[in-house]
Amino acid sequence: MKLKGHKVAAGKAEGEAVVSPEPFSFLGDISPDTGVCNIKRPELDGKSLIGKIIICPTGKGSTRGPLTAYRAAKNKVAPAGIICKEAEPVLAAGAIAARIPMIDRLKADLFKVIQAGDWIKMDADKGTVEVVKR
Numbered sequence: 501m502k503l504k505g506h507k508v509a510a511g512k513a514e515g516e517a518v519v520s521p522e523p524f525s526f527l528g529d530i531s532p533d534t535g536v537c538n539i540k541r542p543e544l545d546g547k548s549l550i551g552k553i554i555i556c557p558t559g560k561g562s563t564r565g566p567l568t569a570y571r572a573a574k575n576k577v578a579p580a581g582i583i584c585k586e587a588e589p590v591l592a593a594g595a596i597a598a599r600i601p602m603i604d605r606l607k608a609d610l611f612k613v614i615q616a617g618d619w620i621k622m623d624a625d626k627g628t629v630e631v632v633k634r
Contacts, residue, residue: 503629511601513581514621518552523560526569535577553581553620559591569594
């Protein structure tokens with residue numbers, strides 16, 4: 501399945517989808533030292549986000565988020581990409597600072613077409629997302 505969206509942060513990525521039904525923040529929701537998710541939900545808590553594509557509705561900002569994203573990228577424990585319904589400025593700044601490709605505003609219901617474990621290929625420069633069902 502191929503989808504079209506809007507480029508937020510440049511680049512290409514592919515990886516397994518990790519789905520968060522709640523807004524995501526680099527500050528508090530991921531350890532910049534280990535890449536482990538800290539979202540207190542059974543399907544997410546303790547899961548590695550290294551090389552994964554985060555699927556979320558939006559971000560929730562703390563101005564330290566971009567620094568944390570950059571730190572995770574420097575430590576080679578950052579997610580490979582982010583796809584959200586609508587970008588929020590702090591999450592977008594984190595993706596840009598860490599050079600994590602990011603797309604928003606897909607022309608489909610994000611949570612109906614992508615489930616946890618699906619394989620995602622994204623080209624943020626073109627605003628395209630390919631979903632390979634698990």
